[in-house]
Amino acid sequence: MLAPVRVSVDKDLCIGAGQCVVTAPEVFDQDDDGIVELLTDSPAEGDRDAVKEAEHVCPARVITVDG
Template structure:
């Protein structure tokens, strides 16, 4: 079993701020506007936020890997 793991690829980041807005416990936005990953291994209670952040990221910079509980609709 691979624990869920987040990635924030700053080279692909376009600075829309969606991750820091929708999942502020997991992501921040630095002064240059780029995504900063705060918690690479999101706890189970933060997985829906992590999934939402990955779905909303417009540039594909945010990804969620690992074995995930069955996906539910992208809502909060």
């Protein structure tokens, strides 16, 4: 069994590209200014690949995934 996924974001460095929302909409959203909003810091196992992809495609590298 895989360890649970833990996600964190650095909102101060977010540039609002929105790639995280497109890649993992169950985990990420954007506020009215386009800045990342983390919907859950413990996504479901089924979202693991999408969350890791969101970490990879973020141009500002503000997403950290552990697990």
